[in-house]
Amino acid sequence: MKFARDTWLIFQRQLQLLLRNPVWVFVGVFQPVMYLLLFAPLLKPALNAPTQAAAYKIFVPGLLVLLAIFGGLFQGFGLIAELRAGVIERSRVTPISRLALLLGRSLRDVVSLIVQAIIITLLALLFDLRVFIGDLLLAYLMLALIALMTSAVSYGVALKVKSEDALAPLMNTVAQPVLLLSGILLPLTFAPGWLQGVAEWNPFSWAVDGTRALFAGDLANDKVWQGLGIIAVLAAAGVFWAARQFARSVR
């Protein structure tokens, strides 16, 4: 009860600050929109897809997962600013739940991601993308779990390194191979065997496959529950680890 109340308190505060500067939600959505408008048209011939809509069914889920990964991973920067302003220390002298300090922030990130995902989906509808609403909601659940994990990890790492200068290269170094090994831009069915083998160890590759299956309306596909399961476990682990960083002595 106290935990839920504490989480809600932090969530509200963070959302309020975000809404004061909603421009960031749109800045975040700018890059994927560019991909959608300027990169996606190449896909029909490149993928040998029968229609433009078919190409979008493959590309848009990948783009959304990309958005969730990157959107989450770079949330740590905001936390470093809070750390420097003394806001985190001020919270830590109160009896508020440490898990709530993390979760309130990460849930704000999840909400902001879902808003961005809705914007992208609506735009894709203009390009004849059609998804069954139930499948779409499950896909959003996948995205929410991904964002929860990446934002929690980003916060945890931010509390450990305590400086933007260290966080930026670190996050880029992690994000780059994760991105390339997940078949986000092009499906890994085109990849040589060894690359597919490596990608199998990348949880995000499972997430992308699962999300694609959902967009294809293939709810019965094993990839769906496998992807959701893997990401859910990792999100729980990420949240647990990051909350411990909040509980430990940080300045």
Next chain:
Amino acid sequence: MIETRGLRKSFRSRQGRETKTVDAVRGVNLQVPAGEIFGFLGPNGAGKTTTLRMLATLIEPDGGEATIAGADLRKDPAEVRRRIGYVAQGGSTWDESTAREELVLHARMYGIGKADAHRRAVRALEAFQLTEYADRKCKTYSGGQRRRVEIALGIIHEPKIVFLDEPTTGLDPQSRAHMWDEIRRLRTEGMTVFITTHYLDEADALCDRIAIMDHGEVVAEGTPAELKREISGDVVLVGLDVASTPQAAELLDSEEYLNKLETVDEGGLRLYVDEGTTAIPQVLRRLDHAGLVMSSIELHRPSLDDVFLTKTGRSLRES
């Protein structure tokens, strides 16, 4: 209200390949009774902030025990948090928030209900003369206003004890005097106030009792008056011309209030006495009686810096 026994903390720092252990706090024993302003005086790096952060549950001690407002620091830090307030040195307000928002949020972090939190915020804004700026963003505040918001945050839940880490550092003289009044007001309201400072005048003027800290240890503790009395007594400087100095020295040498007498080369005497205010009239009478004319008479009372010098061999101004 606060009792510590052997509180210790060391940090490991890496320089190149070597790991060095720095003993930041090496066994601090303190007893702070309720309702006083207790000051930690010492140079930067003496371990004041580390001790304060341990008492405020922000870092875990390596050893030792402490009881704060009746709660055990090691066994029940959550209860300690409920009973104390803490105001950090580097600030704690968010640029994009307003003072009112910060106060309400902070009260609610202590589990206070929404309506009550708003009422408390209004009261705190009034008490700290912030009502006028209550709904402006914190980034528009002056240093003194921001500090007042931070103190208000620290006491919004009416703690029994409030820890203030260098509350006046970086403030101009006027805001500083204002802050002293605010801190005295907290004491009047029944709070125990624990401050750290490296300003001698602040420790002297503001604190009921002080502990002098150096290299992670408390080297002296007492009221400012006690500490000063303990080290020497007063010094009376008598200005005389060179010719009459020896005669005056002879006259005063046998006086019983005198601990020690030194002659000054350019003329004049330096008299070490226990209590300057009672010695001066006697000196005046004696010299006047002998027909000696003084050019000046000055009383020097020992400062906390003299105390620090005696205890550590260094002046606080230099360190």
